[in-house]
Every structure is written in structure tokens, then in C-alpha cells.
Amino acid sequence: MTNRNMVKDAAPDLAVRPNTPPLPPMPAPEDSATPTTREEPTDSPHLNASLKREAPAPGTQGLSTKR
Secondary structure, three states: OOOOOOOOOOOOOOOOOOOOOOOOOOOOOOOOOOOOOOOOOOOOOOOOOOOOOOOOOOOOOOOOOOO
16 A cells, blocks of 8 residues: 555656757857867767768778878
């Protein structure tokens, strides 16, 4: 048997809110407070950081960018 004082009311039907404000559109202005993005640029020096860039050929390193 459940004690009626233990049962909580139904949660309000509110939309879920993010914890942080959304990032500015990219590229962000230079004076932006948050000049960041969650997407790596195509010419990133990291190994295959961008899905837009093809993987390096076998036997080659992926640390250099081809321009």
C-alpha cells in the first residue's frame, strides 16, 4: 500500500531547456564572447577531424593539409 504523502504530483509538461546558451552562428565574429564551434574545419591539422575530408591514403600521414 502506498502512502498518499509519498506520491508526487505529475511533472509539468514543459519543454526541456538546455543548460547553456546556443553557440553563435559560424564563423563567429571576432569580438564574439564564444568564438567556438562543435564542428572541426575541413583543413584541421588533426587526423581526419573533419568528416568532409577524405581519409589519408594507405602509407601516408593525415597530419598535413593539402592546399
